[in-house]
Amino acid sequence: MAKASKKGKHRQRTERRYEPQAATNxxxxxxxxxxxxxxxxxxxxxxxxxxxxxxxxxxxxxxxxxxxxxxxxxxxxxxxxSGDAVIRVGDPGVGIDDGKTVRRIAWHAVASVSLGGGAVVVEGKDDEGKSLKIRASLKTQADAAGAIVHEARVRVPAVVGVPEDATTYIEGAGHAHAPEPLKVVGRACAASGKSITFEQDARVCGRCERVYHKASVPAECECGEALAASPAAATS
Ligand SMILES: [Zn+2]
The missing domain is CATH 1.10.287 (Helix Hairpins)
Known part of the structure; x- marks a missing residue:
C-alpha cells in the first residue's frame, strides 16, 4: 500500500497492544x-x-x-x-480489542482525548462512522492511557485536553503488533470526496491516516503533516 510519508517511502504501520493490568497486587x-x-x-x-x-x-x-x-x-x-479489554494504540489510531473484534478510532476521527472518572477517554468515530468512546483506566490500563496521550499529543495535539502530569508514557510497554491492513477502497478522498476505486490511487497521511485520492493530495494534510506535493513522489 502506498504511504505518503515525508520521504515518500513505504513505511510499515505499527501498533502496540496493551493488556489490562491487574488492579490488585x-x-x-x-x-x-x-x-x-x-x-x-x-x-x-x-x-x-x-x-x-x-x-x-x-x-x-x-x-x-x-x-x-x-x-x-x-x-x-x-x-x-478486571473485565477490561485490550487497548491498541499506534498508526491506525486507538482501538478496543475484545478478543473477537477490534473497533478503532482513527487519529483523524478523534474528537477529543480527555480525563474523566479516573480514565483517559477517547471520543470519536469508528471506521463505520459510528460514535465510539474508549476508556483507558489510570489504574488498570495506565500503560495504554500513557501511550494514547503521548501519541495524541504528537498526531492530533489540538484535541488533547489532558494535563501534562496526568499520565506517564513508558516506551516499550505493551506488545508490538502488526495491525490489520488499512482498507482504502471505497473510502472517500478527504480533500475531493471522490471515491477511491483502486488501492494504488490512495495516498495515506502517515500521521492521522486520512486517505486522499492521488489526484487531489494537498500539500499539507488537515492534521498539519506535510504531504508529497507531487503525486508521483508519494508512490512507493
Ligand atoms: Zn494527516
Missing part, C-alpha cells in the same frame, strides 16, 4: 492462580484411577482439592483481568 494474583492450578491438578490426578497406582486408594480430599482449586483459579482470573 500482581503477585497475589499469580500465587493464587498457581495454587489453584496445582490444587486442581492434584484433584484431577487423584480422581482418575488410571493415573494412580492400582493399590492406592483415592485421596479422600480430592473433590475438595478440585473444587477449592477451581474457585481459587476463578478468583485469580477475575482479579487478574
Amino acid at each position: 500482581a503477585w497475589f494474583t499469580r500465587i493464587l492462580a498457581a495454587a489453584g492450578s496445582i490444587a486442581m491438578g492434584a484433584g484431577v490426578y487423584s480422581q482418575i484411577p488410571s493415573l494412580r497406582p492400582e493399590d492406592a486408594a483415592p485421596i479422600a480430599a480430592s473433590p475438595w482439592l478440585l473444587g477449592g482449586g477451581s474457585v481459587a483459579l476463578a478468583v485469580a482470573l477475575w482479579f487478574g483481568t
Whole structure:
C-alpha cells in the first residue's frame, strides 16, 4: 500500500497492544492462580484411577482439592483481568480489542482525548462512522492511557485536553503488533470526496491516516503533516 510519508517511502504501520493490568497486587494474583492450578491438578490426578497406582486408594480430599482449586483459579482470573479489554494504540489510531473484534478510532476521527472518572477517554468515530468512546483506566490500563496521550499529543495535539502530569508514557510497554491492513477502497478522498476505486490511487497521511485520492493530495494534510506535493513522489 502506498504511504505518503515525508520521504515518500513505504513505511510499515505499527501498533502496540496493551493488556489490562491487574488492579490488585500482581503477585497475589499469580500465587493464587498457581495454587489453584496445582490444587486442581492434584484433584484431577487423584480422581482418575488410571493415573494412580492400582493399590492406592483415592485421596479422600480430592473433590475438595478440585473444587477449592477451581474457585481459587476463578478468583485469580477475575482479579487478574478486571473485565477490561485490550487497548491498541499506534498508526491506525486507538482501538478496543475484545478478543473477537477490534473497533478503532482513527487519529483523524478523534474528537477529543480527555480525563474523566479516573480514565483517559477517547471520543470519536469508528471506521463505520459510528460514535465510539474508549476508556483507558489510570489504574488498570495506565500503560495504554500513557501511550494514547503521548501519541495524541504528537498526531492530533489540538484535541488533547489532558494535563501534562496526568499520565506517564513508558516506551516499550505493551506488545508490538502488526495491525490489520488499512482498507482504502471505497473510502472517500478527504480533500475531493471522490471515491477511491483502486488501492494504488490512495495516498495515506502517515500521521492521522486520512486517505486522499492521488489526484487531489494537498500539500499539507488537515492534521498539519506535510504531504508529497507531487503525486508521483508519494508512490512507493
Ligand atoms: Zn494527516
